[in-house]
Amino acid sequence: MTEMLDQSLAEACTNECHRSFDRLLKLQLRIVDKLESELRERKIMARVSGRVKGRESLRAKLLKWVNDEEKAKLFSDPRDVFKYVGDLAAVRVMTYVEQDRERVANIAKEIFTHRLGREDFEYEVKESSPRVKSDDANYYRATHMQICLKEADLTGHSDNLADDHCELQITSMLAHVWNEIEHDIVYKGDRTQLSTDELSALESLGLLTKTGDNIIVNLMNANARRVMEQHTKLVHASKEMLDADALSSFLEGHYGTKLFSHSQAIDYWKNNEPLSLALRHLGITHPHDITSTFTPSRLYEMRKTEWPLFKRFLERNGYERQTPDINSCDLFLLSLMPENSATLAAFPHTGMGPKPRQIAFAHRWEAFLSSR
Structure with a gap:
């Protein structure tokens, strides 16, 4: 050849x-x-x-x-x-x-x-x-x-x-x-x-x-603001937020895409369903209660201090399935754990499939606390 x-x-x-x-x-x-x-x-x-x-x-x-x-x-x-x-x-x-x-x-x-x-x-x-x-x-x-x-x-x-x-x-x-x-x-x-x-x-x-x-960005932002304003009015009228996509829109509008400087943007639509279910189980469904729970200091502490320790614990113990993505709604879900992991872990799981994400994370957090 x-x-x-x-x-x-x-x-x-x-x-x-x-x-x-x-x-x-x-x-x-x-x-x-x-x-x-x-x-x-x-x-x-x-x-x-x-x-x-x-x-x-x-x-x-x-x-x-x-x-x-x-x-x-x-x-x-x-x-x-x-x-x-x-x-x-x-x-x-x-x-x-x-x-x-x-x-x-x-x-x-x-x-x-x-x-x-x-x-x-x-x-x-x-x-x-x-x-x-x-x-x-x-x-x-x-x-x-x-x-x-x-x-x-x-x-x-x-x-x-x-x-x-x-x-x-x-x-x-x-x-x-x-x-x-x-x-x-x-x-x-x-x-x-x-x-x-x-x-x-x-x-x-x-x-x-x-x-x-630049024109398209301005148009998309203007559209997002209008939709958000309409949605916020509906949310405050109902006083409860029970829909995962509505939760994502609210979180993005309140906290912004770039939650922390020098960090990756948060994808508020990724893993939003487990977060929504956890909040509903804990009775945290009103916008005021949600923002009171997820204070900037609480989110920062989870991302910068607790998450690196928890991540090492997961890797050391071979937890490979349903790995948390800290640049998604998992950041908020993990921020619930220090005060609510026992309550979420006790939530009954029925069926033969894997544990729902919010319950699995709660069990792992409880194990993490026991190991410290």
Whole structure:
């Protein structure tokens, strides 16, 4: 077999990938489904799409690499196409607001895994790359990662996807518009051939996308405030908060997304149901009672002092299931434990499944207290 990529090997690689089209399509659809479900649960507004690289597109890419010595010498076998072409399967997440890009990337790191030997997910913020930073007219903004399904997801029809990876592209919707137009006009062609009008229009569009991001953020914030004001009126009228999503809206409105400086934002919609059930069991359902229970000092003490000790206790004793996520509603749930763990632990659990989250945490806190 040839020692590097040439026209013959490029054709063989193309054919090898084409024979695996159905498998790659299955991977792409599985990843889209998992992301859509997770983003919906976290209340992140975004659109998810995917594709498998077409035969002609792959052939053109490989033939271009034939003339790139660094890339060409990577190939010696048709199956090398799966190793060195990162976007055979690709999924794109387009967020409504630019600020959600990092949140989506962190979620991807939670629910997927990385390629063997690539523990950083091959994470790249494209606008920070030298190629983009050195070009004032380049407004490309996206985060790229390589992701694989976790072992737990390699079951049933997905059991043959263990060796496959997918490129995840995360961008805002407005940045996506510029990225796509630039890709079709510039990346696939020759920038030196563009007219002054084309270059000027591309730059104007790039500036507009940045302005548009700010407008969308202001619009979303204004909408959230209006909804919150309406919801607060309803809450105070009923004097009780019995719905998990209503609780999340109230907590976010009262405490703010960035609860502590120099810390990760709190996801108030993650694990909100166990917190809601615990508060209802303890009779803490009125907004005044909730804010009196979760004082800033109480939350700070849990996060900075008690949580690190409790986390070490859990790790030392092998508590792996239902691990607390301190950047979610679990922070509030754990803050109930110093004064209420015995009451919550005594709540009866029926059924054959695992203990509800609030009861499991209470039992672990009681064990933690006994160990001190």
